[in-house]
Amino acid sequence: EAQVTQNPRYLITVTGKKLTVTCSQNMNHEYMSWYRQDPGLGLRQIYYSMNVEVTDKGDVPEGYKVSRKEKRNFPLILESPSPNQTSLYFCASSLWTNEKLFFGSGTQLSVL
Amino acid sequence: GIQVEQSPPDLILQEGANSTLRCNFSDSVNNLQWFHQNPWGQLINLFYIPSGTKQNGRLSATTVATERYSLLYISSSQTTDSGVYFCAVRNQAGTALIFGKGTTLSVSS
Numbered sequence: 001e002a003q004v005t006q007n008p009r010y011l012i013t014v015t016g017k018k019l020t021v022t023c024s025q026n027m028n029h030e031y032m033s034w035y036r037q038d039p040g041l042g043l044r045q046i047y048y049s050m051n052v053e054v055t056d057k058g059d060v061p062e063g064y065k066v067s068r069k070e071k072r073n074f075p076l077i078l079e080s081p082s083p084n085q086t087s088l089y090f091c092a093s094s095l096w097t098n099e100k101l102f103f104g105s106g107t108q109l110s111v112l
Numbered sequence: 113g114i115q116v117e118q119s120p121p122d123l124i125l126q127e128g129a130n131s132t133l134r135c136n137f138s139d140s141v142n143n144l145q146w147f148h149q150n151p152w153g154q155l156i157n158l159f160y161i162p163s164g165t166k167q168n169g170r171l172s173a174t175t176v177a178t179e180r181y182s183l184l185y186i187s188s189s190q191t192t193d194s195g196v197y198f199c200a201v202r203n204q205a206g207t208a209l210i211f212g213k214g215t216t217l218s219v220s221s
């Protein structure tokens with residue numbers, strides 16, 4: 001089944017404890033992206049990747065890192081999480097940038 | 113940057129009713145998509161519709177790019193249609209989708 005897989009679905013952590021949210025797609029998509037969703041602020045892009053080893057900042061990249069060593073994987077890294085990074089996170093992918101976008105199931109992160 | 117506005121912000125329906133959701137965008141775009149966020153938070157792509165009309169079961173969408181709007185039609189609504197409906201357009205750099213604030217739909221039986 002074609003899908004974007006995110007893990008974990010829920011995560012509670014404490015300030016400063018490094019964490020990684022994994023994202024994998026099995027559709028051979030070139031483009032991958034991370035969004036966060038917050039009440040009143042909507043969906044905002046964190047980082048995106050056009051291809052392997054090619055990543056760039058979105059609208060709200062501060063406090064996040066990404067890597068794209070393989071086409072299928074695009075992990076999101078929070079090296080020192082803070083409470084203002086409490087949010088619902090989505091990974092997404094599409095064949096190219098101007099194609100239908102598919103989202104993962106989301107990761108609800110709480111930073112205490 | 114491109115602005116995306118959706119209306120109405122909230123919609124309450126009885127099961128079986130029809131509805132129309134609207135999405136206006138501020139600039140010419142060549143990529144418009146409709147999503148449904150279900151009560152469990154999952155975002156499902158309903159339509160990729162840069163122009164014209166598409167139908168998928170009880171749902172259909174129309175985009176008139178020259179007039180900068182898109183419409184999502186839901187016919188014979190069911191309780192499972194509840195959730196938030198977002199439209200989104202590609203930014204001018206082609207690197208991200210810009211989302212509207214959404215229409216929250218509640219369908220009761």
